[in-house]
Amino acid sequence: MPFMEYAIHVIFQNIAVTAEKITAITELEHYIASKVVGEQHMEPIQIGKNLRGFLVVDLQSNKKINASEQEFLETFASSLAIMLENKFLFEKIRNKHAELEAILESMSEGLMLLNNKDEVEYVNEYFQQIVSSDSHLQLVDLSGMYKRFEELFLIGEEELNDFMEQDEAELKLEHMESSGKIKSYMLHSFSVVLDEQMIGKGLLLRDITKEAEIDTLKNNLISLTSHEFKTPITNIRGSVETLLRTDVQWEPEFERELLEGVHEDIERIQHLVSDWMDISKIESGSMYIERNMIRGDQIIEESLQQIPKELQKETEVTFVNNLQEPTYFYGDKIRIQQVLVNLFMNAIRYNDELVKKIDIVLDKTNDHVTISISDNGIGISKDHIEKIFTRFYQVDVTATRRTGGTGLGLSICKGIMEAHHGKITVESELNKGSTFTLLFPLREEEE
Amino acid sequence: MKNQKICIVDDEPKILRFVAANLRSMGYQVSTASSGDELLETYDLISPDLILLIS
Numbered sequence: 244m245p246f247m248e249y250a251i252h253v254i255f256q257n258i259a260v261t262a263e264k265i266t267a268i269t270e271l272e273h274y275i276a277s278k279v280v281g282e283q284h285m286e287p288i289q290i291g292k293n294l295r296g297f298l299v300v301d302l303q304s305n306k307k308i309n310a311s312e313q314e315f316l317e318t319f320a321s322s323l324a325i326m327l328e329n330k331f332l333f334e335k336i337r338n339k340h341a342e343l344e345a346i347l348e349s350m351s352e353g354l355m356l357l358n359n360k361d362e363v364e365y366v367n368e369y370f371q372q373i374v375s376s377d378s379h380l381q382l383v384d385l386s387g388m389y390k391r392f393e394e395l396f397l398i399g400e401e402e403l404n405d406f407m408e409q410d411e412a413e414l415k416l417e418h419m420e421s422s423g424k425i426k427s428y429m430l431h432s433f434s435v436v437l438d439e440q441m442i443g444k445g446l447l448l449r450d451i452t453k454e455a456e457i458d459t460l461k462n463n464l465i466s467l468t469s470h471e472f473k474t475p476i477t478n479i480r481g482s483v484e485t486l487l488r489t490d491v492q493w494e495p496e497f498e499r500e501l502l503e504g505v506h507e508d509i510e511r512i513q514h515l516v517s518d519w520m521d522i523s524k525i526e527s528g529s530m531y532i533e534r535n536m537i538r539g540d541q542i543i544e545e546s547l548q549q550i551p552k553e554l555q556k557e558t559e560v561t562f563v564n565n566l567q568e569p570t571y572f573y574g575d576k577i578r579i580q581q582v583l584v585n586l587f588m589n590a591i592r593y594n595d596e597l598v599k600k601i602d603i604v605l606d607k608t609n610d611h612v613t614i615s616i617s618d619n620g621i622g623i624s625k626d627h628i629e630k631i632f633t634r635f636y637q638v639d640v641t642a643t644r645r646t647g648g649t650g651l652g653l654s655i656c657k658g659i660m661e662a663h664h665g666k667i668t669v670e671s672e673l674n675k676g677s678t679f680t681l682l683f684p685l686r687e688e689e690e
Numbered sequence: 691m692k693n694q695k696i697c698i699v700d701d702e703p704k705i706l707r708f709v710a711a712n713l714r715s716m717g718y719q720v721s722t723a724s725s726g727d728e729l730l731e732t733y734d735l736i737s738p739d740l741i742l743l744i745s
Contacts, residue, residue: 478705478708
């Protein structure tokens with residue numbers, strides 16, 4: 244009998260396996276020298292072109308192996324290699340699969356896969372969250388999904404059917420949350436194709452609430468500004484045409500009134516245009532500022548001078564300077580004045596009191612010089628307060644016309660403060676008043 | 691002097707001013723209202739022959 248007395252060692256990477264035990268090895272030669280007693284026969288275990296180990300036969304008392312035994316060992320070694328290779332591949336695929344699964348589960352878009360029988364093959368966490376947020380229903384098939392979609396997005400079955408019948412389609416959905424907030428979603432459908440065979444359908448659900456909100460605001464703003472420009476232009480044109488009439492002799496007083504109106508409206512258009520240019524500078528990131536040394540109390544005094552005389556009459560300003568010594572910070576004088584004047588004007592404009600109060604406090608914290616401006620105006624409700632600095636946002640579209648603002652002021656203030664590496668914050672209570680606080684960094688960050 | 695009465699409605703006083711002046715110069719009797727509500731309030735009092743809503 245061949246191999247009556249022998250021992251087999253399978254050495255693979257840094258592990259040696261015998262019938263008795265498994266040993267971790269560091270050096271192959273050392274292991275063989277110490278464990279193998281007789282003549283050894285070594286058969287390589289190769290995966291692809293990589294040598295990964297040896298099948299070692301310790302012939303002990305036998306001196307030789309014959310050709311058929313040799314052939315058997317070769318086959319055995321290559322079978323071992325294939326087995327090991329399969330295991331490696333399997334593990335690799337399993338890891339890859341777990342990785343893909345993790346990606347699908349943690350991505351911030353909803354994904355659902357349906358097989359050709361319209362059964363749900365897969366739903367990721369995000370999809371599940373959106374679709375079954377208020378009921379713990381599991382999505383098992385298409386009809387279940389239809390039902391949830393009809394409830395959530397108030398969409399008809401017919402429309403959903405039309406959508407699903409197309410190979411690739413998009414559907415905009417809206418859902419009103421219990422808080423009254425509207426969430427917008429875009430549903431994309433696509434075919435899942437494997438080896439030229441359609442194996443199912445995929446649905447991708449994307450939250451587009453932010454984009455949709457900005458879209459609406461932009462549209463509002465465009466129609467608002469067209470109107471903002473139209474009114475003064477209509478007046479300028481009408482007034483000038485009236486004055487140009489040669490068939491009438493107007494009262495000099497009336498002529499002067501018209502000219503003053505034209506003058507006001509030209510100023511108004513200039514104001515609109517410069518606000519728009521500031522907005523576009525901020526949007527494109529090119530709001531550059533000149534860095535001068537600014538003294539807080541001085542810039543406040545100077546900005547107060549810029550409030551128009553007729554408004555100063557009905558306004559009561561108090562200024563408290565909590566800084567013991569003159570404190571300087573870096574900033575663009577003209578831009579900071581623009582911010583301050585804007586806040587002063589808002590405090591006066593959005594104020595129905597007979598005496599409009601503005602309380603200014605100059606102070607500092609460890610890292611910032613702070614200027615806070617409080618008023619006794621109409622205040623801002625909680626719904627609006629988060630959004631007042633948002634570009635394209637206005638609390639009340641008609642209010643700007645009444646007060647003569649462009650409605651862009653606060654987003655410009657925010658842009659200017661950010662260009663200074665500073666901040667603007669607000670606290671407010673409806674019908675009591677608002678406090679805006681500006682924070683300027685005390686020390687220039689290393690750049 | 692024509693005897694027709696025209697009521698002009700717009701929320702922008704400057705526009706009311708020059709439109710009113712031009713119509714008066716053509717001999718009409720002109721009244722103005724800054725809103726639809728104001729027009730309705732004074733409608734019976736004025737009973738205009740023509741209402742000019744400026745949009």
